[in-house]
Amino acid sequence: MSAVAEPGSLKVAQRVANGGAEATWNAIIQGDARFDRDGVLGRRAEGVDGAGVLSRAAELEIRFVCPGDADWPTVLDTMPATLDAGAEAVPPPFGLWVRGRGSPAGIGPQAVAVVGARAATSYGVRVAADLAADLATLGWTVVSGAAYGIDAAAHRGAMAMAGPTHAVLACGLDIAYPRAHAELLERIAGCGVVISELPPGMKPMRSRFIARNRIIAGLTSGTVVVEAALRSGALSTAHWAVKLGREVMVVPGPVTSQQSAGCHEWARNKGATLVTDAAEVVDAAGRLGVDAVSAPVGENRPLDRFRPEERDVYERMPAYAPVTVSELAECSGYSVPFVEASLRKLAGGGLVAEHDDGWARVPLAV
Amino acid sequence: MSAVAEPGSLKVAQRVANGGAEATWNAIIQGDARFDRDGVLGRRAEGVDGAGVLSRAAELEIRFVCPGDADWPTVLDTMPATLDAGAEAVPPPFGLWVRGRGSPAGIGPQAVAVVGARAATSYGVRVAADLAADLATLGWTVVSGAAYGIDAAAHRGAMAMAGPTHAVLACGLDIAYPRAHAELLERIAGCGVVISELPPGMKPMRSRFIARNRIIAGLTSGTVVVEAALRSGALSTAHWAVKLGREVMVVPGPVTSQQSAGCHEWARNKGATLVTDAAEVVDAAGRLGVDAVSAPVGENRPLDRFRPEERDVYERMPAYAPVTVSELAECSGYSVPFVEASLRKLAGGGLVAEHDDGWARVPLAV
Known part of the structure; x- marks a missing residue:
C-alpha cells in the first residue's frame, strides 16, 4: 500500500484511521468505487510488484515498521487524520521504511527538527552545525531532511558530538538524494536511522518533499528553522x-x-520563538519543568560586587577626565572621606586609578 | 538651576511639577531644609556663576528652552514626574540647552531613536546607517547620542539623505563628546539640533549618560536598538x-x-519588537493607521500564475529526473492530454523543459 498511496494522502489516512490498513487495501484492490472513485489507486496497485519491493528492501536492509511494531515512533500517533471543522488534518503515515542501526522508537520528547534553506549561507551552515552539536551534547536527537545546506550541517553537527540523528527522505531509501549526500546518509544510518514513507524505487517529487516535511515535524517536539528566505520551501x-x-x-x-x-x-508575525542557542531550543521545545533552562544573563560586571553607594561614586566620575576627590564629593553629595574610601576600594577592583591630577576611570571592556 | 540640579533628579523634577521652577530655585537658594535636606543643592548654587554660564552660552549660540517656549518639544511634557505606587517616575527636564539650525519643537510623532553599542560591529554600523537613511527618506527624524559606533552611524545615515537628526549629549554643549565627533556634532547642528540638559562647562559622567538616555527615549515615539551586548549600557x-x-x-x-x-x-524576553528595516520601524512606532505599512511578502513565484491543477502537475514531477507524460499521468491521476497541455503551459513559463527521455523541471532560483 505504501507503493500505491501517495504520502500524505488524506483520503487513505482517514480510511486507515476509520477501518484499518487491511480494509483500506482491500478497498483498493477490490475497486471499491466509493473509496477509489477515479480508480487511480486500483490502477497503481495493479502495477506494483509487492514481492519485488520487499525483496529489494530486504537486500538493502530496509525494514518496514507500522503502528504497533516495537520500532514504531508512537509520537506519530498524535497526528490527526481528521479534525473538527475549521482545522486542518495532518495525515499520519500508516507505515515507514527504515534503514540504519538506530531506532525511531521513543523519539519525540527530546527530539528537535533542525531545518532550513538548501542555499544556506556560511553563517547558517555554521549555526546549524553548532546548534545540532550542542543539542546532541544536551542529549537531544536532531531530525532533518539530509538536503544541501542547513539540513546536512545539522546532521553533521549532531554526529560530530556522537549524537543520534535521523534523516527523513522524500524518496525510496535505495536512492541517495541528493546524490552527493550518499556518504552522509550512510553515516546517519550508522548511528541513527534514515526514514521514508516511500518504498524502494520511488523517486523524489516536490509534493513528496512537502509530505515528507510533516513527518519531520511530527517526529519532534519542535522545529528550528535556521535559515529561510521569505516564502521558502524550507518553511514548510x-x-x-x-x-x-x-x-x-x-x-x-x-x-x-x-x-x-x-x-x-x-518571529515577527507568525508567533515563532526566536532562539539563539541550544539551551533556548531546549527551553522552548522541552517539556515544561523538565528541560527548562534559565534565561541568559550578562556576565557579572566588575562593578556588581560593590555597594550601591560605591557604584554611585563610580558612576558620577567624568567619563574621560580625571576628577579630584573634593570635586567628586561636591557633585555627588557624599563626604570627602567616603568618596576617598570608595575610590580606593574601586581601585582595588581595577575600576579606577589615581593620576597626578586626580582619579579617573579605567576603561571597561565593552 | 540647570547648573545646580543633576539631570534626572526626581526630587527637583517633582518640586518643579508641583510648585514651578521659580519656587524650586527659591527653595534652593534660600536653603529650604525640607527640600534640600543635605544642603548639596544650596552649596552648588553658591558656586555657580549664572551670568558667566549665560554669556558663554550666548557666545557659542547655545539657547535655553523651557516648557512654554516656541522651541520646546512638548512631547517631553508626557514624562511623568510622579506616578502611582508601583510604577517608576521618569523625571521630565525643566529645560534644555539647544544649539543648531533646527528646532526640537514638534518632534515626537515621527521621530525615532536609533541607538546601540559603541563597540559596534561593521554589520551594526551598516545596518544603523541604512536604517537611519531609509527612515529619513520616509520623513522620520532620527535621534541619537552622537556616541561612537551605532549612534554616529545613525546620525550619518540620516544626514546622507538630508534628513533632520538630533543629538542629545550628556555634557555641556561647549564640549564635543566624544572629541573625535566634533565635526559630526557641527554637521548635526547644521541641519538639526544638539541638545543637553547641562549648561556649558559640565562634564560627561556615567550617571549623566543614563539621565541623558531618558531624553532620547522621551523625544521619540520609539527606540530602535541596533546592536547591544547583554546588559550593555546601550539598552538603557x-x-x-x-x-x-x-x-x-x-x-x-x-x-x-x-x-x-x-x-x-x-526580543525573546522583554517584549521588544523585532525590526529588520525602516518600514517595520514605522509600522511599530508610527501612529496606528497613519504610518502603518504592509507586512513583507515573498516575491511572486513563477508558479503562482498557473492554475492549482497545473501547479499540481509540476509538483508531482520528480525533482531531478525526467519523466514521461504517461508516467506523470499515472502517478498524478490526471489524464494524458491534461498533463501534456499543462507541461506545455509550464514550459512557456520557463518552469519545465522537454528532453529526449521526457520532461524535467528547470531548477528554480532559491
Missing part, C-alpha cells in the same frame, strides 16, 4: 509544526541576508 | 522607553555576535 516544516501544535523556533541572522528574512518574518 | 534607552510606554524595537543579527545578544534577549 514549520507550517506542519504549527498544525501539529509543536513549537516553531527560528534563528535570527543579519537583516542584510535574504536567507534570514523568512526566519525574521516568522 | 530601551529601559526608559519601556517606562515611558514608547515602542522598543531591536534589530536581529548573527547569533554568533555578542553585540546582537542583548537585542535577541529583548
Whole structure:
C-alpha cells in the first residue's frame, strides 16, 4: 500500500484511521468505487510488484515498521487524520521504511527538527552545525531532511558530538538524494536511522518533499528553522509544526541576508520563538519543568560586587577626565572621606586609578 | 538651576511639577531644609556663576528652552514626574540647552531613536546607517547620542539623505563628546539640533549618560536598538522607553555576535519588537493607521500564475529526473492530454523543459 498511496494522502489516512490498513487495501484492490472513485489507486496497485519491493528492501536492509511494531515512533500517533471543522488534518503515515542501526522508537520528547534553506549561507551552515552539536551534547536527537545546506550541517553537527540523528527522505531509501549526500546518509544510518514513507524505487517529487516535511515535524517536539528566505520551501516544516501544535523556533541572522528574512518574518508575525542557542531550543521545545533552562544573563560586571553607594561614586566620575576627590564629593553629595574610601576600594577592583591630577576611570571592556 | 540640579533628579523634577521652577530655585537658594535636606543643592548654587554660564552660552549660540517656549518639544511634557505606587517616575527636564539650525519643537510623532553599542560591529554600523537613511527618506527624524559606533552611524545615515537628526549629549554643549565627533556634532547642528540638559562647562559622567538616555527615549515615539551586548549600557534607552510606554524595537543579527545578544534577549524576553528595516520601524512606532505599512511578502513565484491543477502537475514531477507524460499521468491521476497541455503551459513559463527521455523541471532560483 505504501507503493500505491501517495504520502500524505488524506483520503487513505482517514480510511486507515476509520477501518484499518487491511480494509483500506482491500478497498483498493477490490475497486471499491466509493473509496477509489477515479480508480487511480486500483490502477497503481495493479502495477506494483509487492514481492519485488520487499525483496529489494530486504537486500538493502530496509525494514518496514507500522503502528504497533516495537520500532514504531508512537509520537506519530498524535497526528490527526481528521479534525473538527475549521482545522486542518495532518495525515499520519500508516507505515515507514527504515534503514540504519538506530531506532525511531521513543523519539519525540527530546527530539528537535533542525531545518532550513538548501542555499544556506556560511553563517547558517555554521549555526546549524553548532546548534545540532550542542543539542546532541544536551542529549537531544536532531531530525532533518539530509538536503544541501542547513539540513546536512545539522546532521553533521549532531554526529560530530556522537549524537543520534535521523534523516527523513522524500524518496525510496535505495536512492541517495541528493546524490552527493550518499556518504552522509550512510553515516546517519550508522548511528541513527534514515526514514521514508516511500518504498524502494520511488523517486523524489516536490509534493513528496512537502509530505515528507510533516513527518519531520511530527517526529519532534519542535522545529528550528535556521535559515529561510521569505516564502521558502524550507518553511514548510514549520507550517506542519504549527498544525501539529509543536513549537516553531527560528534563528535570527543579519537583516542584510535574504536567507534570514523568512526566519525574521516568522518571529515577527507568525508567533515563532526566536532562539539563539541550544539551551533556548531546549527551553522552548522541552517539556515544561523538565528541560527548562534559565534565561541568559550578562556576565557579572566588575562593578556588581560593590555597594550601591560605591557604584554611585563610580558612576558620577567624568567619563574621560580625571576628577579630584573634593570635586567628586561636591557633585555627588557624599563626604570627602567616603568618596576617598570608595575610590580606593574601586581601585582595588581595577575600576579606577589615581593620576597626578586626580582619579579617573579605567576603561571597561565593552 | 540647570547648573545646580543633576539631570534626572526626581526630587527637583517633582518640586518643579508641583510648585514651578521659580519656587524650586527659591527653595534652593534660600536653603529650604525640607527640600534640600543635605544642603548639596544650596552649596552648588553658591558656586555657580549664572551670568558667566549665560554669556558663554550666548557666545557659542547655545539657547535655553523651557516648557512654554516656541522651541520646546512638548512631547517631553508626557514624562511623568510622579506616578502611582508601583510604577517608576521618569523625571521630565525643566529645560534644555539647544544649539543648531533646527528646532526640537514638534518632534515626537515621527521621530525615532536609533541607538546601540559603541563597540559596534561593521554589520551594526551598516545596518544603523541604512536604517537611519531609509527612515529619513520616509520623513522620520532620527535621534541619537552622537556616541561612537551605532549612534554616529545613525546620525550619518540620516544626514546622507538630508534628513533632520538630533543629538542629545550628556555634557555641556561647549564640549564635543566624544572629541573625535566634533565635526559630526557641527554637521548635526547644521541641519538639526544638539541638545543637553547641562549648561556649558559640565562634564560627561556615567550617571549623566543614563539621565541623558531618558531624553532620547522621551523625544521619540520609539527606540530602535541596533546592536547591544547583554546588559550593555546601550539598552538603557530601551529601559526608559519601556517606562515611558514608547515602542522598543531591536534589530536581529548573527547569533554568533555578542553585540546582537542583548537585542535577541529583548526580543525573546522583554517584549521588544523585532525590526529588520525602516518600514517595520514605522509600522511599530508610527501612529496606528497613519504610518502603518504592509507586512513583507515573498516575491511572486513563477508558479503562482498557473492554475492549482497545473501547479499540481509540476509538483508531482520528480525533482531531478525526467519523466514521461504517461508516467506523470499515472502517478498524478490526471489524464494524458491534461498533463501534456499543462507541461506545455509550464514550459512557456520557463518552469519545465522537454528532453529526449521526457520532461524535467528547470531548477528554480532559491
